[in-house]
Amino acid sequence: MPMQIKVAIVNEGEWGSVKREEGTYDTFASDLEKYLTEATWSDGDKRAKVKVVKNSEEALSWLQNAGAMIFVTRGMLWKAKEIAQKHRHIRVVLFTGLIPEREVIFAEKGYLNREQIVAIVLG
16 A cells, blocks of 8 residues: 655745735645645555645644645745755645746656646746
């Protein structure tokens, strides 16, 4: 039986013109939680145990140095990078509405469809 992966969704911070009180971050975090909670292995077992948390400290405590941590805003890029460096056993993912300029963009070529490729390359 495959193991469940613990996933902490960090619902903290904001970036640019999107303000936390608008509810956009809460909605996105909720959608992520739903998608990941519903993901199953081929035998029907759940792939992840998912929890939305208020900050990265709560996430680290819950993950206990294993699993994945998701940030829902580019405003937490500094923290995501710090955690990725200090906690090598945690997969760190940051979702953003805008790809950072003047930085290398990493894109896994095996999983992208045409629309995603165009969006990444052409913006």
